[in-house]
Amino acid sequence: MFEDKSQELTPISKLGEFGLIKHLTEYFPLSNESSELGVGDDAAVINPGNKKIVVTTDVLAEGVHFNLGYVPLKHLGYKAVVVNLSDIAAMNAVPTQILVSLAVSNRFPVEALEELYSGIQAACGRYKVDLIGGDTTSSNAGLVMSITAIGLESEENIVKRSDAQPNDLLVVTGDLGGAYMGLQILEREHAVFLANPDMQPEMEGYDYILERQLKPEARTDVKGILEQLDIKPTSMIDISDGLASEILHLSDQSKVGFRLYEEKVPMDNLTISTADDFNLNPVMAALSGGEDYELLFTISPNDFDKIKNHPDFTIIGHAVEKEEGNFMVARGSNQLVALTAQGWDAFLGNQQND
DSSP: OOOOSSEEEEEETTTTHHHHHHHHHTOOOOOOEEEEBBTTSOOOOOOOOTTEEEEEEEEBBTTTOTTTTTTTTHHHHHHHHHHHHHHHHHHHOEEEEEEEEEOTTTSSOOOHHHHHHHHHHHHHHHHHHHEEEEEEOOOSSSSEEEEEEEEOGGGOOOOSSSSSTTTTTEEEEEEOOOOHHHHHHHHHHHHHHOOOOEEEEEOOTTTHHHHHHHSSOOOOOOOHHHHHOOOOOOOOEEEEOOHHHHHHHHHHHHHHHEEEEGGOOOHHHHHHHHHHTTOOOOOHHHHHOOOOOOOEEHHHHHHHHHTOOOTTEEEEEEEEEEGGGGEEOOTOOOOOEOOOOOSTTTTOOOOOOO
């Protein structure tokens, strides 16, 4: 469950709720000018200046969103922050603060939570965000985390899901499907371990896709790149639930349809070869796998020359009239395949971890 298993462990009850909060948050100094008051008072104080406040929150539950059989606590803390910052980035805003709340069972010693918070601290440092508050309580069933992320941005720079127009170009950052294939490796090796604990896991050569799953990064850099190119997206969303699902969200909010070209979907060679090893269609890993945390956005066709051949972006399709629907144009043909939302949904049966 956590890395150093040789040390003497401290039960949470020894510190108590308030002592635990103080202990876990003592090495989180405030660095943002907008953070006026952080942990230690009844509430935090943020001064947004003349900017709009952008807020998002995610709940991560053990056994639903993560499996501590193969997810290190430090990685979990880091990822829990990143998935929220990704939502802020998708609004074209700058993340500035987070709040972290935990419900934790007594099977977790203080040292396990220290490891979790070391990941949170690493993410805060990497993305220059301040931990300004949160809460802890007991849990009868494992670990539940709730993280709220806050960002600031001028009203004219905020990008929503709802302003795409027909003929806009559909663009994605990075490559897709790697996180899902990393998950397949982790689940395979975990199943082998449960069947035979003496077996050594076969992880060699899978570093890239394992990191995509265990330690993703939020594309907070995209805002600056687009500003340098003098491009403001007409709509944007982060890819948490799979490319197909996110395209359908943009379609629903913008009242347009989309054409996605299968041959344009960017994938790493390791993602493709691993999918082949699992007898999976690599494109389906990109369409439905999720957790890539890349950004999907639309731009005016007038901006094509600014973005074409840029190494950070791939044009994968375009918007059409709403009544034309949402389809993928199959590789090497003009066959249209209907896009359906088969990505992650916590209330459906497609859970990551049994």
